[in-house]
Amino acid sequence: MAELLRVATAGSVDDGKSTLIGRLLFDTKSLFTDQLAAVERTSRERGDGYVDLALLTDGLRAEREQGITIDVAYRYFATPRRSFILADTPGHVQYTRNMVTGASTADLALLLVDARKGIVEQTRRHAFLASLLRVPHLVLCVNKMDLVDFDREVFEKIKEDFRRFAAKLEIVDVTTIPVSALTGDNVVSRSPSTPWYDGSSLLHHLEELHIASDRNLIDVRFPVQWVVRPRSEELQDYRGYAGQVAGGVIKPGDDVIVLPSGLTSRVAGIDTYDGPVDEAFPPMSVTVRLEDDLDVSRGDMIARPNNQPTVGQDLHLMVSWMVDAPLRRRARVGIKHTTRSVRAMVTDVSYRVDIDTLHRDEAVDSLGLNDIGRIALRTTSPLCYDPYRRNRNTGSVLLIDEMSGTTLGAGMIL
Amino acid sequence: MPTVVRVCTDRDHWFWRRVAGVGHWENWALGELVNVGETVGGAVGSAILDGYIGETRGFRVPVTGYELTHLQMLEAEAVHIFREVAAEFERPALLFSGGKDSIVMLRVAEKAFWPAKLPFPLLHIDTGHNFDEVLAFRDRRATELGARLVVGSVQAAIDGGELTEDTRPGASRNQLQTPVLLDSITDNRFDAVFGGARRDEEKARAKERVYSFRDEFGQWDPKNQRPELWSLYNGRHRPGEHIRVFPLSNWTELDIWRYIAQECLEIPSIYYAHSREIFERDGMLLAVTPLTQPRVGEVVVPRQVRYRTVGDITCTGAVESTAATVDEVIAEVAATRITERGATRADDRVSEAAMEDRKREGYF
Ligand SMILES: Nc1nc2c(ncn2[C@@H]2O[C@H](COP(=O)(O)OP(=O)(O)OP(=O)(O)O)[C@@H](O)[C@H]2O)c(=O)[nH]1
Ligand SMILES: [Mg+2]
Numbered sequence: 001m002a003e004l005l006r007v008a009t010a011g012s013v014d015d016g017k018s019t020l021i022g023r024l025l026f027d028t029k030s031l032f033t034d035q036l037a038a039v040e041r042t043s044r045e046r047g048d049g050y051v052d053l054a055l056l057t058d059g060l061r062a063e064r065e066q067g068i069t070i071d072v073a074y075r076y077f078a079t080p081r082r083s084f085i086l087a088d089t090p091g092h093v094q095y096t097r098n099m100v101t102g103a104s105t106a107d108l109a110l111l112l113v114d115a116r117k118g119i120v121e122q123t124r125r126h127a128f129l130a131s132l133l134r135v136p137h138l139v140l141c142v143n144k145m146d147l148v149d150f151d152r153e154v155f156e157k158i159k160e161d162f163r164r165f166a167a168k169l170e171i172v173d174v175t176t177i178p179v180s181a182l183t184g185d186n187v188v189s190r191s192p193s194t195p196w197y198d199g200s201s202l203l204h205h206l207e208e209l210h211i212a213s214d215r216n217l218i219d220v221r222f223p224v225q226w227v228v229r230p231r232s233e234e235l236q237d238y239r240g241y242a243g244q245v246a247g248g249v250i251k252p253g254d255d256v257i258v259l260p261s262g263l264t265s266r267v268a269g270i271d272t273y274d275g276p277v278d279e280a281f282p283p284m285s286v287t288v289r290l291e292d293d294l295d296v297s298r299g300d301m302i303a304r305p306n307n308q309p310t311v312g313q314d315l316h317l318m319v320s321w322m323v324d325a326p327l328r329r330r331a332r333v334g335i336k337h338t339t340r341s342v343r344a345m346v347t348d349v350s351y352r353v354d355i356d357t358l359h360r361d362e363a364v365d366s367l368g369l370n371d372i373g374r375i376a377l378r379t380t381s382p383l384c385y386d387p388y389r390r391n392r393n394t395g396s397v398l399l400i401d402e403m404s405g406t407t408l409g410a411g412m413i414l
Numbered sequence: 415m416p417t418v419v420r421v422c423t424d425r426d427h428w429f430w431r432r433v434a435g436v437g438h439w440e441n442w443a444l445g446e447l448v449n450v451g452e453t454v455g456g457a458v459g460s461a462i463l464d465g466y467i468g469e470t471r472g473f474r475v476p477v478t479g480y481e482l483t484h485l486q487m488l489e490a491e492a493v494h495i496f497r498e499v500a501a502e503f504e505r506p507a508l509l510f511s512g513g514k515d516s517i518v519m520l521r522v523a524e525k526a527f528w529p530a531k532l533p534f535p536l537l538h539i540d541t542g543h544n545f546d547e548v549l550a551f552r553d554r555r556a557t558e559l560g561a562r563l564v565v566g567s568v569q570a571a572i573d574g575g576e577l578t579e580d581t582r583p584g585a586s587r588n589q590l591q592t593p594v595l596l597d598s599i600t601d602n603r604f605d606a607v608f609g610g611a612r613r614d615e616e617k618a619r620a621k622e623r624v625y626s627f628r629d630e631f632g633q634w635d636p637k638n639q640r641p642e643l644w645s646l647y648n649g650r651h652r653p654g655e656h657i658r659v660f661p662l663s664n665w666t667e668l669d670i671w672r673y674i675a676q677e678c679l680e681i682p683s684i685y686y687a688h689s690r691e692i693f694e695r696d697g698m699l700l701a702v703t704p705l706t707q708p709r710v711g712e713v714v715v716p717r718q719v720r721y722r723t724v725g726d727i728t729c730t731g732a733v734e735s736t737a738a739t740v741d742e743v744i745a746e747v748a749a750t751r752i753t754e755r756g757a758t759r760a761d762d763r764v765s766e767a768a769m770e771d772r773k774r775e776g777y778f
Contacts, residue, residue, distance in 0.1 A: 003483065004484050032752050032753045033752055034752050057617075057620070059617025059618055059620055059621060060621060060767075061767045061770055070636075070637055071621050071639055073617070073621055074614075074663070075614075076613075076614050097641040100641060100643065101641045101642050101643060104643045104644045217480055226500060226501050228528075228529070229530060230529050230531070231530070232529075232530075238529060238530075242526070244490060244494040271529075272525070272528075279480075283482070283487065283491065284490055285489075285490040285491075287528075298501050322641055334650070336646050336648060337646075339501070396644050398643060398646045398648055404650075405648070405652065406640060406650075407640050407642075407643070410641070410643045
């Protein structure tokens with residue numbers, strides 16, 4: 001069983017994400033006394049009627065003033081069974097980019113819904129984003145059950161509404177739990193208020209879940225990050241290619257091909273500071289030596305001759321667009337893919353996805369802030385890539401503004 | 415019987431410990447001695463004990479089932495970050511204070527570029543209010559690594575009239591670090607600066623990206639951070655702007671200590687329990703030093719203490735402790751109910767948003 005689970009919250013503004021994270025920390029006694037005292041003090045000073053556990057993650061001044069989450073907060077806690085990285089993300093549509101930040105590395109999304117409001121547009125947007133990002137697990141938390149008298153009908157209706165929507169998405173594993181973040185029902189232990197619910201508490205579920213690994217251990221992919229040349233007397237001839245394994249299992253003696261050049265060689269050894277290793281697999285950071293002296297540099301990809309990524313300049317992507325200025329055909333953008341940075345031109349905006357219906361709107365010619373859609377790009381030089389669904393590491397790209405340097409969007413290669 | 419240097423605490427191989435002298439390991443459960451480089455079978459699988467690179471290092475941990483331990487995952491992520499920055503920036507520097515986080519950060523950096531040397535210098539912002547043990551340690555470590563050490567001095571800036579010291583009682587030089595840091599960055603034209611800050615330290619830090627963008631004034635804009643997706647880091651910046659990089663973002667205090675144990679890292683002695691003349695102020699335990707003197711009514715007593723963070727001596731408090739070894743510190747940290755900064759840092763107590771405000775101005 002894996003030791004670490006990365007969790008990100010999702011869902012519309014005010015549905016209770018931060019409160020739920022606070023409740024998880026509080027009820028598992030993961031809070032330090034000074035943190036709790038600070039939160040109690042702030043709540044008291046503001047005149048809240050109760051201790052606002054959302055303050056545990058809403059740590060910025062502006063967040064506290066407005067009572068909303070603006071950017072992701074990371075919290076860490078461990079139970080005897082597992083350790084967790086919790087990313088509490090904002091629900092407000094204006095900060096969707098920060099939700100994507102939190103979800104891009106998550107193994108599990110905690111999608112919250114306010115029991116009184118049910119599924120709203122932002123719930124659908126976040127569910128869709130989680131499925132696009134291929135977050136392997138989703139827990140739908142029907143929250144604020146205390147405000148609907150823990151009514152089973154309300155819960156079942158939301159569960160069914162979501163099931164119908166999610167059927168159109170590629171979400172494999174969905175679990176639905178009725179909770180109250182405010183009162184703690186079904187968060188750490190099963191609640192007497194929901195005798196009709198026979199599933200496990202949220203914490204129990206998070207601890208026992210068998211994590212579907214998103215790692216690809218089949219296709220060897222090693223993007224060269226840095227060439228190690230010690231330039232010292234005793235290591236004059238040392239030349240190693242440092243990087244983090246992006247896929248597959250690499251072993252000394254393996255035949256390899258360096259892309260895009262196509263030169264072939266064999267793995268002479270895999271070095272780490274802690275000694276050579278017999279195998280390297282994701283997400284290990286290692287240094288690979290080759291038997292032949294080839295011209296290999298940052299941005300090159302090492303793969304197996306009989307299992308190569310696509311090498312090409314024409315890419316089709318799903319993108320989540322994160323800035324006000326619309327994305328249009330002919331736009332020039334910077335691209336960062338694995339360890340390679342290139343320029344690209346947008347050759348086509350194929351469609352925008354309607355978040356409510358998931359229909360493709362093919363009439364559009366641009367994508368606006370927070371839109372999700374499909375585009376085509378032509379890059380100035382070739383990339384070595386795989387479809388995102390096959391490998392998150394070799395299938396993801398950043399779109400960057402060449403002038404200001406800001407990140408414009410997240411792209412997933414189709 | 416040779417003297418035991420330390421017990422390695424790594425999960426499967428905890429029963430091996432290194433013995434003094436050249437290249438011997440001992441299985442303390444079975445009483446076996448082996449030579450470096452020998453393959454040994456133990457109660458829990460087998461390990462190859464190697465020591466051919468350094469004297470104080472542990473041995474290689476065989477990985478099975480293609481799973482990494484939590485620490486190995488954190489380390490792999492941090493190594494990746496170091497290499498990205500070295501490859502994409504022109505003039506990075508690593509903030510090295512001699513504190514535990516920067517010691518861990520330095521070891522990870524060493525691993526990232528091994529067997530080559532670090533491709534960037536170390537930078538220390540010296541407040542002039544340091545623990546002597548820590549400065550001595552800083553210099554020794556830099557020499558060992560053959561790394562260049564750049565020191566930005568708060569004292570020099572005060573002496574040169576660029577900064578005015580707040581001399582009111584209780585004032586610290588923490589505030590003054592920021593302008594000196596920013597000047598050092600500008601003067602050396604550093605475009606990326608590695609810091610050992612962790613997200614679990616403080617609520618504003620919990621919000622920070624791994625690559626934290628700073629404008630030409632060194633300011634952090636928490637309301638407008640760049641998205642940070644997957645492990646694709648965007649280091650683009652314009653001249654004058656720079657990026658603070660936090661490779662240990664996802665580490666907790668406990669992870670740091672476990673790593674110190676795993677790597678047999680040496681740390682300044684003040685992190686372990688020792689006896690000091692102590693007085694209490696605002697609930698903090700302060701040591702009697704030339705810079706921190708008890709006021710009337712503050713009683714000085716000798717106490718067994720250790721430090722959880724080492725910062726400016728005037729605003730860093732000690733905690734009562736009997737933990738004299740890494741393993742005892744780990745046990746203590748695992749059981750503590752107070753955050754490391756909450757217990758010991760007066761600089762964070764100024765206001766609820768003290769850290770956020772300092773960070774906006776350009777603090778680490
Ligand atoms: N009655 C009740 N109120 C709740 C519950 N969960 C959250 N709330 C309240 O709902 C409000 C919003 O909660 P937050 O946790 O800040 O919501 P959020 O989802 O984090 O909001 P954003 O991060 O801004 O998207 C607060 O006033 C909470 O106290 C619940 O289970 N029951
Ligand atoms: Mg929130």
